Amino acid sequence: MATLSLQDIHKSYGATAVIHGVSIDVNDGEFIVIVGPSGCGKSTLLRMVAGLETITGGDLFVNDARVNDDEPMARNIAMVFQNYALYPHMSVFDNMAYGLKIAKMPKAEIAERVGKASKMLQLEPYLQRKPRELSGGQRQRVAMGRAIVRDPAVFLFDEPLSNLDAKLRVQMRLEIKTLQRELGVTSLYVTHDQVEAMTLADRMIVMNAGIAEQIGSPLEVYETPATLFAAQFIGSPSMNVLPGTGTGRGVQLANGVTIETAVLCNGPVMLGLRPEHLVADKAGPLVVLVKMSEPLGANTLLHGQIKGIDQDFVVSLPGVHREADIKGERRFSIPAAATHVFDAISGKRINA
Amino acid sequence: MEKRVIFKGLWLPLLLVAPQMVITAVFFFYPAGQAIWQSLFIADPFGLKSQFVGLGNFEYLLADPFYRASFLTTAIFSISVTLVSMGVALYLALLADRLIKGSGTYRTLLIWPYAVAPAVAGVLWMFMFNTRVGVVAWYLGVLGYDWNHVLNEAEAMGLVVVASSWGRISYNFLFFLAGLQAIPRSVIEAAAIDGAHFWTRFRTIVWPLLSPVTFFLLVVNIVYAFFETFGVIHTITSGGPQQATTILVYKVYSDGFVGQDLGSSAAQSVILLGLVGLLTIIQFKFIERKVHY
Ligand SMILES: Nc1ncnc2c1ncn2[C@@H]1O[C@H](COP(=O)(O)OP(=O)(O)OP(=O)(O)O)[C@@H](O)[C@H]1O
Ligand SMILES: [Mg+2]
Numbered sequence: 001m002a003t004l005s006l007q008d009i010h011k012s013y014g015a016t017a018v019i020h021g022v023s024i025d026v027n028d029g030e031f032i033v034i035v036g037p038s039g040c041g042k043s044t045l046l047r048m049v050a051g052l053e054t055i056t057g058g059d060l061f062v063n064d065a066r067v068n069d070d071e072p073m074a075r076n077i078a079m080v081f082q083n084y085a086l087y088p089h090m091s092v093f094d095n096m097a098y099g100l101k102i103a104k105m106p107k108a109e110i111a112e113r114v115g116k117a118s119k120m121l122q123l124e125p126y127l128q129r130k131p132r133e134l135s136g137g138q139r140q141r142v143a144m145g146r147a148i149v150r151d152p153a154v155f156l157f158d159e160p161l162s163n164l165d166a167k168l169r170v171q172m173r174l175e176i177k178t179l180q181r182e183l184g185v186t187s188l189y190v191t192h193d194q195v196e197a198m199t200l201a202d203r204m205i206v207m208n209a210g211i212a213e214q215i216g217s218p219l220e221v222y223e224t225p226a227t228l229f230a231a232q233f234i235g236s237p238s239m240n241v242l243p244g245t246g247t248g249r250g251v252q253l254a255n256g257v258t259i260e261t262a263v264l265c266n267g268p269v270m271l272g273l274r275p276e277h278l279v280a281d282k283a284g285p286l287v288v289l290v291k292m293s294e295p296l297g298a299n300t301l302l303h304g305q306i307k308g309i310d311q312d313f314v315v316s317l318p319g320v321h322r323e324a325d326i327k328g329e330r331r332f333s334i335p336a337a338a339t340h341v342f343d344a345i346s347g348k349r350i351n352a
Numbered sequence: 353m354e355k356r357v358i359f360k361g362l363w364l365p366l367l368l369v370a371p372q373m374v375i376t377a378v379f380f381f382y383p384a385g386q387a388i389w390q391s392l393f394i395a396d397p398f399g400l401k402s403q404f405v406g407l408g409n410f411e412y413l414l415a416d417p418f419y420r421a422s423f424l425t426t427a428i429f430s431i432s433v434t435l436v437s438m439g440v441a442l443y444l445a446l447l448a449d450r451l452i453k454g455s456g457t458y459r460t461l462l463i464w465p466y467a468v469a470p471a472v473a474g475v476l477w478m479f480m481f482n483t484r485v486g487v488v489a490w491y492l493g494v495l496g497y498d499w500n501h502v503l504n505e506a507e508a509m510g511l512v513v514v515a516s517s518w519g520r521i522s523y524n525f526l527f528f529l530a531g532l533q534a535i536p537r538s539v540i541e542a543a544a545i546d547g548a549h550f551w552t553r554f555r556t557i558v559w560p561l562l563s564p565v566t567f568f569l570l571v572v573n574i575v576y577a578f579f580e581t582f583g584v585i586h587t588i589t590s591g592g593p594q595q596a597t598t599i600l601v602y603k604v605y606s607d608g609f610v611g612q613d614l615g616s617s618a619a620q621s622v623i624l625l626g627l628v629g630l631l632t633i634i635q636f637k638f639i640e641r642k643v644h645y
Binding site for chain 1: 536538539541542543544545546547548549552556557560561
C-alpha cells in the first residue's frame with residue numbers, strides 16, 4: 001500500500017511553471033530523498049505535500065485519501081524545517097507538546113509521548129530550556145522530536161542538516177536514518193547534498209529544473225544513471241562526460257581515440273566515465289596530462305586533460321600519490337562495463 | 353559580553369556627549385527646576401509679588417475635587433487612546449501581513465495620517481463632527497442620532513479619543529507590521545502543520561512573539577496620550593464640556609495660562625513629571641521582564 005502518492009504534480013506561480021509533473025508512489029515506511037541543485041523545485045514539491053503551497057496540477061494522496069485541498073493540519077504529516085522553526089518563547093517540552101495540546105490530548109499521554117521522544121533523542125536534560133539555550137544539533141533534535149510525538153503518517157524534512165557543521169551533519173544523518181528505521185514512518189527528505197541522498201535514501205528522486213530526472217535506489221542511480229544530469233549530479237567527484245561518435249561497441253573521442261563500451265551506439269553520443277573507475281594502465285588508451293593532484297587520504301584526485309581534448313578531466317586513484325611523482329603524462333584504461341553512453345541530443349542513457 | 357569602543361582620555365568623550373547634555377539641560381533640567389521652584393510659591397494676580405508657601409500648592413491641589421476628577425479623566429483618556437490606536441493598528445497590520453501584493457501601497461496610505469500635526473488633525477475632526485456644519489454630525493442626524501459633543505460629555509470624550517488615536521494608528525501600524533514580519537514564516541507554518549488555526553496561532557505564537565513591540569508601543573502611546581494630545585483637545589473641546597476632557601496636561605495649561613495661577617500650574621507639572629517617571633519605571637521594571645523570551 002502506498003502511504004503517499006504523487007500523481008503528475010505540477011506547480012506554477014502565475015505564468016512561471018516550476019514543477020513540471022512529478023509522480024511517485026511511496027511505499028509504507030520508505031525513505032525517499034529528493035535531491036537536486038539549488039532552485040530546481042525540491043522545497044516547492046515538499047511544501048506542496050505539506051499543504052503550505054497550493055498544488056496547481058495533479059493529485060496528492062495520503063493513505064489513499066486525496067488531500068490536495070486539505071489544510072496542512074488535516075494531512076497527517078509532520079515537517080522538520082531547515083531553520084528548525086522552533087517556537088522561541090516555549091520550552092523544549094512545550095515545543096514538542098504544542099501539537100498534542102492543540103489536539104486536546106490528555107495531559108498524562110502528552111507527558112508520556114514527549115518523555116518517550118526526548119529519551120529517544122537524548123533531550124531529557126534540556127526539557128525546560130528555551131531553544132536559544134540549545135546548540136544547533138540539540139535544536140535539530142527538538143525539531144525531530146516535535147515531528148515524532150505527533151505520530152504522523154509521513155515525515156517531511158527540508159534540508160534539516162544544512163545548518164550544522166560537517167561532523168555533526170554526519171552524526172545526525174545516521175541518527176535520522178536509525179530513527180526512521182525504528183519508527184518505520186514514511187519519509188520525504190529534501191537535500192542538495194548528494195552524499196546525504198546516497199546514504200539516507202531507500203529511493204531517491206533526482207530533480208532538475210522542476211523535472212524528476214530519475215527515481216530509483218541510490219545504487220541504481222549511481223550504476224545506471226538515466227540521464228546525463230543524473231549521471232553528473234550523483235557521484236563525487238562528478239562523472240567525466242566527453243562528446244564522441246558511436247562506432248558500434250565503442251565511442252570515438254574528438255582526439256581519435258576509441259573507448260570500448262558495453263552497449264551498442266551510433267552517431268553523436270556523450271561518453272560518461274566515472275573518475276573512480278579509471279585504472280592506471282601503461283597500455284591504456286586514455287592519455288591524461290596530469291597538472292595537479294588533491295590527496296584525500298584514502299584516494300587521490302588527479303586533475304588534468306586528455307591529450308588532444310581541451311576539457312577538464314578528473315581521475316580518482318586509490319591510495320596516496322605525491323604530486324611530483326604523478327605529474328605529467330599518464331595512461332589510463334576503463335573496463336567496458338563501467339562506461340556510460342548517453343544520447344547527445346536528449347541526454348538519455350543508451351541501454352541497448 | 354558586550355563589545356564597546358573604548359575612548360582613551362576624558363576630553364573626547366565629554367565632547368561627544370556635550371550636545372546631548374546641553375540640550376537636556378536647557379530643555380529639561382532647567383524648566384523642571386523652574387517648575388519645582390515655582391511650585392513652592394503663590395504669585396499675586398498681577399505677577400508682581402510671590403509668596404513662599406512650601407507644599408501649600410500641593411495640599412490645595414490634592415484636596416481639589418476638580419483636580420482629582422482630572423486624574424480619572426486622564427486615566428480614561430490615555431487608556432482609551434492607547435487601546436484604540438494599538439488595537440486598530442494591530443488589526444490593520446495583521447491584514448497587511450497576510451497581503452503580499454499591494455502591501456506597499458497599503459502601507460504608504462496608512463502612514464500618511466502620521467504626517468498630520470495633532471492640532472491640524474484636531475481641526476479636521478472638529479469640522480467633521482461640528483454640530484452645525486459637520487458632515488458626520490449631519491449624517492448621524494439623518495440616521496436619527498443627535499450628535500452634540502459641545503454639550504454631551506461622553507461624546508466629547510469619544511471624539512477626542514478618536515481624533516488623538518487616528519494619527520497614532522499609522523505609527524503603531526508600522527511597528528506592528530515590522531514586528532509581524534520579523535516572525536519567521538516557518539515558525540507560523542510549523543504551527544499550522546501542528547494543527548493551529550489562525551486564532552490559535554495568533555494567541556499562542558504571534559502575540560507572545562510580538563510582545564516586545566507591544567510593550568514598547570504601550571510605553572510610547574501612554575506618554576503620547578499624556579502629553580502630546582494637547583493640540584487635539586485644545587482645538588476640539590478646550591477641555592470641556594464641564595472639564596470632561598480636561599486631562600492633566602490640559603489643566604496645567606488652563607490653570608497656568610488662562611487662570612494665571614502659576615504656583616498651582618507648576619505644582620501640577622511636578623506631579624505630572626513624577627507620574628510619568630513612575631509609570632515608566634513600573635513598565636520597565638515589571639512588565640519588560642516578562643516580554644523577553
Ligand atoms: N513565490 C514564488 N513565486 C515565483 N517563483 C517562485 C516562488 N517560490 C519559488 N519560486 C521559484 O521556484 C523554483 C523552485 O524553488 P525551490 O525553493 O523549490 O527551490 P529548491 O530546489 O528548494 O532550492 P534550494 O536548494 O536553493 O532550497 C525557483 O526557481 C524559484 O525561483
Ligand atoms: Mg529549498
